[in-house]
Amino acid sequence: xxxxxxxxxxxxxxxxxxxxxxxxxxxxxxxxxxxxxxxxxxxxxxxxxxxxxxxxxxxxxxxxxxxxxxxxxxxxxxxxxxxxxxxxxxxxxxxxxxxxxxxxxxxxxxxxxx
Amino acid sequence: xxxxxxxxxxxxxxxxxxxxxxxxxxxxxxxxxxxxxxxxxxxxxxxxxxxxxxxxxxxxxxxxxxxxxxxxxxxxxxxxxxxxxxxxxxxxxxxxxxxxxxxxxxxxxxxxxxxxxxxxxxxxxxxxxxxxxxxxxxxxxxxxxxxxxxxxxxxxxxxxxxxxxxxxxxxxxxxxxxxxxxxxxxxxxxxxxxxxxxxxxxxxxxxxxxxxxxxxxxxxxxxxxxxxxxxxxxxxxxxxxxxxxxxxxxxxxxxxxxxxxxxxxxxxxxxxxxxxxxxxxxxxxxxxxxxxxxxxxxxxxxxxxxxxxxxxxxxxxxxxxxxxxxxxxxxxxxxxxxxxxxxxxxxxxxxxxxxxxxxxxxxxxxxxxxxxxxxxxxxxxxxxxxxxxxxxxxxxxxxx
Numbered sequence: 341x342x343x344x345x346x347x348x349x350x351x352x353x354x355x356x357x358x359x360x361x362x363x364x365x366x367x368x369x370x371x372x373x374x375x376x377x378x379x380x381x382x383x384x385x386x387x388x389x390x391x392x393x394x395x396x397x398x399x400x401x402x403x404x405x406x407x408x409x410x411x412x413x414x415x416x417x418x419x420x421x422x423x424x425x426x427x428x429x430x431x432x433x434x435x436x437x438x439x440x441x442x443x444x445x446x447x448x449x450x451x452x453x454x
Numbered sequence: 455x456x457x458x459x460x461x462x463x464x465x466x467x468x469x470x471x472x473x474x475x476x477x478x479x480x481x482x483x484x485x486x487x488x489x490x491x492x493x494x495x496x497x498x499x500x501x502x503x504x505x506x507x508x509x510x511x512x513x514x515x516x517x518x519x520x521x522x523x524x525x526x527x528x529x530x531x532x533x534x535x536x537x538x539x540x541x542x543x544x545x546x547x548x549x550x551x552x553x554x555x556x557x558x559x560x561x562x563x564x565x566x567x568x569x570x571x572x573x574x575x576x577x578x579x580x581x582x583x584x585x586x587x588x589x590x591x592x593x594x595x596x597x598x599x600x601x602x603x604x605x606x607x608x609x610x611x612x613x614x615x616x617x618x619x620x621x622x623x624x625x626x627x628x629x630x631x632x633x634x635x636x637x638x639x640x641x642x643x644x645x646x647x648x649x650x651x652x653x654x655x656x657x658x659x660x661x662x663x664x665x666x667x668x669x670x671x672x673x674x675x676x677x678x679x680x681x682x683x684x685x686x687x688x689x690x691x692x693x694x695x696x697x698x699x700x701x702x703x704x705x706x707x708x709x710x711x712x713x714x715x716x717x718x719x720x721x722x723x724x725x726x727x728x729x730x731x732x733x734x735x736x737x738x739x740x741x742x743x744x745x746x747x748x749x750x751x752x753x754x755x756x757x758x759x760x761x762x763x764x765x766x767x768x769x770x771x772x773x774x775x776x777x778x779x780x781x782x783x784x785x786x787x788x789x790x791x792x793x794x795x796x797x798x799x800x801x802x803x804x805x806x807x808x809x810x811x812x813x814x815x816x817x818x819x820x821x822x823x824x825x826x827x828x829x830x831x832x833x834x835x836x837x838x839x840x841x842x843x844x845x846x847x848x849x850x851x852x853x854x
Contacts, residue, residue, distance in 0.1 A: 407681050434807075441750060442772070447776065
């Protein structure tokens with residue numbers, strides 16, 4: 341399978357930092373069909389490295405569609421299976437609104453459904 | 455770098471970088487590359503295996519020597535055997551003397567192949583296959599041999615990519631067409647129309663619509679979006695679509711149907727994620743019951759209204775997101791002339807624009823007309839003069 345995100349890497353950047361067992365993933369750019377695989381892989385790596393939890397900073401994300409959302413939900417699922425917490429700690433208005441309209445905001449920000 | 459080496463090496467490199475090869479179709483190019491590789495390295499077997507779309511198995515794409523008689527029927531699980539190890543690690547591998555368990559191919563084992571060398575085929579940073587060679591007589595493959603294999607693998611990667619994209623595109627479109635008929639069935643009491651528009655950037659994705667009538671006289675309306683694109687997500691979409699139909703035969707409660715579908719996805723499609731809105735129209739066409747799983751709200755167009763409004767309903771989690779997610783229903787009383795529009799996010803989401811603005815534009819652009827006009831108004835208004843990056847699916851309904 342071909343990862344289109346690698347060709348279109350300019351659309352999205354991911355920076356990962358680790359402290360006290362928590363892996364912080366900072367996502368910048370557009371999260372769509374072309375970049376979802378890269379995000380999914382980065383989140384899977386973060387889950388693999390974390391000891392207590394994964395925190396995702398989406399403040400720098402300008403666009404999020406259903407495929408981007410599925411990458412976040414898969415990351416959350418993997419974290420839960422590994423006994424870790426998973427939380428989106430920041431998101432801009434555009435991105436937050438999409439997550440609210442599709443009903444995933446409480447789950448992904450760790451409010452409710454816990 | 456090569457100038458200081460044996461002129462023979464230069465010839466070897468020329469043989470596999472030959473510009474003439476570019477004129478060959480992908481399959482012929484792979485065969486030619488593998489034949490030349492076998493001759494140049496003087497080995498007994500040379501094979502290119504490519505990863506299948508699921509990423510679980512390597513399938514022989516071209517082979518010369520010992521495995522030729524097998525008619526390209528070798529499939530190697532990822533991580534198993536020599537090729538499986540190369541694919542899993544993404545690194546070259548040389549074994550001067552193979553031992554029990556190093557090989558997977560029965561042909562190589564039966565012929566007592568002793569020495570193996572292999573390199574990954576990499577495209578855009580991802581392993582898409584493996585090129586491996588082997589000899590019956592013991593041999594120590596050199597750095598130069600590996601370098602040549604890498605050159606061939608690069609060349610094969612480009613061809614494999616072209617072949618895969620072409621085959622995938624044709625297969626995906628054929629599958630999509632068979633699953634998404636251009637015309638909905640004629641159903642008494644309902645006027646219906648559908649649209650599917652592939653994305654310009656990503657081609658065919660996992661969006662789907664479905665419209666079916668049940669023996670009880672109820673009618674099911676479905677819009678959904680399976681994450682991902684290409685053949686793999688179209689295949690998953692096909693299975694989810696069929697499963698929903700099967701559960702719809704068992705229950706007219708849309709939350710019940712989506713709960714069963716969710717359970718099926720969690721169990722049999724691990725890792726898959728989908729959003730969906732499912733509506734059931736009663737046999738007398740006086741009410742419609744909805745259940746929404748992580749999907750954008752359907753639009754309601756009251757009879758004679760100048761614009762649409764979003765259905766007032768709770769949205770539950772997408773399918774595949776959480777085991778045993780709570781699912782709710784909302785029932786809407788309807789009368790003749792009322793319009794409904796179900797759509798996927800590609801219709802209203804635009805880069806650097808609020809989704810609320812996109813939805814507002816959709817709502818304000820809808821007026822009277824039949825189902826066909828409803829779909830036309832939605833797509834023309836929203837996609838006018840714009841290259842759509844994501845794919846878009848739309849179902850329009852008018853109560854007669």
